[in-house]
Amino acid sequence: MEKVTLRVFRGDKTGGEMVTYEVPKVPGMVVLDAIHQIQKEQDTTLACRWNCKAAKCGSCSAEIDGKPRLMCKTAVDEFNGQPITVGPMRAFPLLRDLVTDVSWNFKMAAKIPPLQVVPEMAGKPFVLQQVDVDRVQEYRKCIECFLCQDVCHVIREHNRKDAFFGPRQMVRIAGLEMHPADGINRREQLKTEAGVGMCNITKCCTEVCPEHIRITDNAIIPLKERVADDYYDPVAGLLRSIGILPRDKKAPFSSVPNDKTKIAEQGTGKKQG
Amino acid sequence: MESYETFEYDVLVIGSGGAGLRAVIAAREAGCTVGVVCKSLLGKAHTVMAEGGVAAALGNMTNPDGTKENDSWKVHFVDTMKGGAFLNNWRTVEIFTKEAPERVLELEQYGAVFDRTPEGLIAERPFGGHKYRRLNHVGDRTGLEIIRTLQDKAVGVGMTVHMETTCTRLLTENGRVTGAFGYYRDTGNYVVFKAKSVILATGGWGRMYKFTSNSWEGTGDGLMMAYEAGAELLDLEMIQFHPTGMIWPPGMRGILVTEGVRGEGGILRNSKGERFMFNPKYMPDLYQGQFAETEEEAARWLDDKQNNRRPPELLPRDVVARAIYREVQDGNGCEHGGVHLDVTHRGEEYIKRKLPSMYEQFHAMGGVDITKEPMEVYPTVHYTMGGLWVDPETCETSIPGLFAAGEVAAGLHGANRLGGNSLSDIIVFGKRAGEHAAAFAAKNDFGSINPSQIQEEQEYLTEPLHAASGESPYVIHQELQETMQTNAMIAKTEQTLLVALEKIQQLQQRAKNIKVAGDRYFNPGWHAARDVRFMLRTSEIIVRCALERQESRGAQWRLDYPNREDATWGKLNLIASKDGDAVKIVHRPLAEMPAELKALFEEGK
Numbered sequence: 001m002e003k004v005t006l007r008v009f010r011g012d013k014t015g016g017e018m019v020t021y022e023v024p025k026v027p028g029m030v031v032l033d034a035i036h037q038i039q040k041e042q043d044t045t046l047a048c049r050w051n052c053k054a055a056k057c058g059s060c061s062a063e064i065d066g067k068p069r070l071m072c073k074t075a076v077d078e079f080n081g082q083p084i085t086v087g088p089m090r091a092f093p094l095l096r097d098l099v100t101d102v103s104w105n106f107k108m109a110a111k112i113p114p115l116q117v118v119p120e121m122a123g124k125p126f127v128l129q130q131v132d133v134d135r136v137q138e139y140r141k142c143i144e145c146f147l148c149q150d151v152c153h154v155i156r157e158h159n160r161k162d163a164f165f166g167p168r169q170m171v172r173i174a175g176l177e178m179h180p181a182d183g184i185n186r187r188e189q190l191k192t193e194a195g196v197g198m199c200n201i202t203k204c205c206t207e208v209c210p211e212h213i214r215i216t217d218n219a220i221i222p223l224k225e226r227v228a229d230d231y232y233d234p235v236a237g238l239l240r241s242i243g244i245l246p247r248d249k250k251a252p253f254s255s256v257p258n259d260k261t262k263i264a265e266q267g268t269g270k271k272q273g
Numbered sequence: 274m275e276s277y278e279t280f281e282y283d284v285l286v287i288g289s290g291g292a293g294l295r296a297v298i299a300a301r302e303a304g305c306t307v308g309v310v311c312k313s314l315l316g317k318a319h320t321v322m323a324e325g326g327v328a329a330a331l332g333n334m335t336n337p338d339g340t341k342e343n344d345s346w347k348v349h350f351v352d353t354m355k356g357g358a359f360l361n362n363w364r365t366v367e368i369f370t371k372e373a374p375e376r377v378l379e380l381e382q383y384g385a386v387f388d389r390t391p392e393g394l395i396a397e398r399p400f401g402g403h404k405y406r407r408l409n410h411v412g413d414r415t416g417l418e419i420i421r422t423l424q425d426k427a428v429g430v431g432m433t434v435h436m437e438t439t440c441t442r443l444l445t446e447n448g449r450v451t452g453a454f455g456y457y458r459d460t461g462n463y464v465v466f467k468a469k470s471v472i473l474a475t476g477g478w479g480r481m482y483k484f485t486s487n488s489w490e491g492t493g494d495g496l497m498m499a500y501e502a503g504a505e506l507l508d509l510e511m512i513q514f515h516p517t518g519m520i521w522p523p524g525m526r527g528i529l530v531t532e533g534v535r536g537e538g539g540i541l542r543n544s545k546g547e548r549f550m551f552n553p554k555y556m557p558d559l560y561q562g563q564f565a566e567t568e569e570e571a572a573r574w575l576d577d578k579q580n581n582r583r584p585p586e587l588l589p590r591d592v593v594a595r596a597i598y599r600e601v602q603d604g605n606g607c608e609h610g611g612v613h614l615d616v617t618h619r620g621e622e623y624i625k626r627k628l629p630s631m632y633e634q635f636h637a638m639g640g641v642d643i644t645k646e647p648m649e650v651y652p653t654v655h656y657t658m659g660g661l662w663v664d665p666e667t668c669e670t671s672i673p674g675l676f677a678a679g680e681v682a683a684g685l686h687g688a689n690r691l692g693g694n695s696l697s698d699i700i701v702f703g704k705r706a707g708e709h710a711a712a713f714a715a716k717n718d719f720g721s722i723n724p725s726q727i728q729e730e731q732e733y734l735t736e737p738l739h740a741a742s743g744e745s746p747y748v749i750h751q752e753l754q755e756t757m758q759t760n761a762m763i764a765k766t767e768q769t770l771l772v773a774l775e776k777i778q779q780l781q782q783r784a785k786n787i788k789v790a791g792d793r794y795f796n797p798g799w800h801a802a803r804d805v806r807f808m809l810r811t812s813e814i815i816v817r818c819a820l821e822r823q824e825s826r827g828a829q830w831r832l833d834y835p836n837r838e839d840a841t842w843g844k845l846n847l848i849a850s851k852d853g854d855a856v857k858i859v860h861r862p863l864a865e866m867p868a869e870l871k872a873l874f875e876e877g878k
Contacts (some may be wrong), residue, residue, distance in 0.1 A: 026523050028521065028522020028525055029522070030524055030638060033524045039797055043745065044746075044791070044797060045798055047795040049314070051317045051318075051488040051490065052317075052488055054322065054634055055637070056321055056414070056417065057317045057321045057322070057488075059313060061294075072638070075638065095795055096795040097795070099795055104312075106436075109425075109428065113385065114429035115425075125381065125395070127393040133386050133388075136386050138626070139419075141414065141417075142421075172817050179386070
């Protein structure tokens with residue numbers, strides 16, 4: 001029987017090594033199947049995340065031959081019988097084997113104010129044409145696999161998690177900013193804590209997106225332009241202030257910090273002795 | 274006893290799919306502190322896999338003559354009861370069909386961006402068993418849209434999320450639930466949640482079968498925690514086999530092909546090229562005369578739904594699944610033992626717009642271009658209609674303080690669920706469960722936590738790590754899957770079910786002696802040791818209920834009892850509960866439907 005050879009990272013934050021495994025090859029096999037096979041037959045302690053096995057949930061993100069990819073969407077046939085290297089996403093702290101601590105992404109997401117529907121659209125069915133929502137629907141395809149965050153050099157090489165929310169959250173903000181019903185001006189947040197200016201448009205995120213969202217062209221660049229319009233274009237600012245150019249979002253930005261909103265793996269409920 | 278962390282919430286929600294998150298929002302809006310436990314990361318629950326749409330009678334669609342389709346909650350009610358072969362709780366269905374439209378429109382206010390009609394309203398597509406176009410959708414990724422919308426909203430209203438945390442036991446005091454015990458998947462450390470009320474939104478269970486669209490999470494742990502605590506389970510024999518799972522390549526086996534493919538005109542053919550759903554032997558009496566009888570009519574229906582009847586591919590799921598099974602049994606299966614599902618006639622552009630994730634799934638993972646060639650499909654275990662008995666109004670289970678919503682709860686779908694009804698189920702009853710759990714929390718203080726329950730569970734969990742020798746949980750799981758797939762799948766007899774039962778009992782004995790390697794730090798083998806024991810008990814109850822119900826109805830297909838027995842079995846639910854180490858099954862009569870609802874079935878004719 002034909003075999004697949006995998007070199008899988010085994011270890012935790014104290015260190016680790018690449019371990020070689022061989023598994024029987026099955027038609028249509030994807031890397032995740034091979035990992036499961038190892039788990040089932042060779043080492044039940046091999047840690048990985050997965051859920052849907054259909055590229056819909058974004059759980060099984062890993063670095064396959066160094067490239068951030070979904071294990072469920074990577075056919076073993078692609079590698080023409082060569083050993084396949086599988087490691088964890090490197091931009092996040094390692095927990096064990098292929099599992100990393102991705103909680104930072106959820107913490108940043110919690111800082112983004114949710115949709116606030118403009119009064120004239122509140123409480124009744126929206127009337128919107130498909131062309132009005134096409135653009136927003138592209139952003140909403142995101143499955144939160146965080147591969148874009150993993151590949152982003154601001155996060156990966158420079159570890160500036162303090163200064164940039166990352167491509168995923170730019171896509172999220174774009175989906176809100178360009179939502180026809182949203183009434184919040186998100187540009188101050190983009191300019192400051194979300195750090196849209198940190199991105200220097202290398203488009204690595206777009207390349208790895210399994211949903212083929214054109215993250216850089218369709219989300220980040222338009223957001224950069226909006227921020228630039230507001231903060232750096234004196235003519236547009238003047239025209240807007242005297243009402244010649246429309247102010248396309250009325251309500252002032254408010255991130256509504258809610259101290260009861262917490263995303264934490266260890267929780268923040270009341271602890272007892 | 275090992276130490277553990279303790280958290281206190283007014284309302285604890287176990288499960289973070291659509292039902293759990295909608296419950297969080299409702300309980301939070303009622304002023305409660307809310308904690309939510311998810312086995313995976315937030316936003317990865319099964320809801321994300323739902324494709325075709327959320328069923329709610331908004332009546333947005335227009336006929337060719339410019340009139341609106343005449344949809345209403347009443348038609349949705351009739352469709353859902355018929356689809357469920359009248360085993361549904363009528364009151365649950367009434368609440369559901371009346372409240373679904375409002376809940377869908379609410380999602381839009383929360384930020385969901387649905388596909389639009391030319392008039393600018395939410396677009397609705399046809400689906401099996403629904404008389405009118407009723408599935409509000411976003412391409413074929415409606416579940417993703419809904420879970421992300423609810424996730425963002427729930428984060429906005431404020432909740433504490435315990436990600437990658439597994440609850441394994443409900444804590445009780447004098448018959449009331451007072452909290453839950455579990456472990457963190459990463460560290461393996463133990464944790465206790467104290468709560469005034471608890472909502473189970475833990476979804477379904479399909480992992481005991483070999484062909485399933487379920488992820489690793491579908492092990493029946495939520496259901497079994499409630500069972501162990503004394504809750505009543507309803508109609509566990511009712512497991513939905515989705516007619517169209519992928520069958521090839523083997524790596525993709527069981528993965529779902531959305532019913533949206535048939536909703537958009539997909540055609541089923543056997544190896545002889547016959548469009549077998551037109552065979553009169555597959556047409557149930559209940560649906561006589563309501564479906565296209567020629568391929569020409571079915572083709573015209575694509576553009577004119579007012580003057581043509583829908584294609585028989587859109588019969589309810591149980592009917593289509595049985596037809597596919599029979600075709601394959603009769604030797605008309607295709608290359609890999611399935612049948613062909615063909616949508617190529619809709620053209621590349623249309624397919625890519627309306628079924629983008631199906632296109633991607635087959636293209637990237639199956640090497641098939643569905644715009645140019647047919648898919649090969651076979652039934653796959655998909656959904657559990659049975660589950661916890663709940664009160665239709667409040668979603669409270671038979672245990673005070675314990676509520677349930679979504680797939681883990683039962684009553685809405687009867688013997689067969691219509692596609693699209695699960696996504697509206699979770700938002701309608703998620704909200705109700707949240708509200709009523711909050712009301713319970715307002716009236717009751719925290720109960721006390723019994724340390725001996727915690728100690729017992731800790732010992733049970735750690736046994737497989739300390740055992741000197743024993744079997745791998747994966748081996749037991751695989752044997753369970755083999756026997757359930759062979760003996761308790763789509764077509765069953767007393768004989769096959771008894772074989773399954775005997776095997777399950779053997780496996781239960783062997784499962785007392787499981788050994789896993791390693792420590793508790795993110796150790797999948799250790800997690801599997803507990804999961805497989807949940808699955809074994811769940812499987813046992815499924816098989817016992819399937820044995821008990823001596824008729825064929827909806828998803829329950831007994832070759833030795835091929836008829837639907839309306840006068841006897843059609844009037845009762847099976848209630849299973851724990852009786853020491855045994856499973857007690859009793860018959861409970863269905864509530865009589867009021868006259869005004871019965872009259873709806875006449876109106877629709």
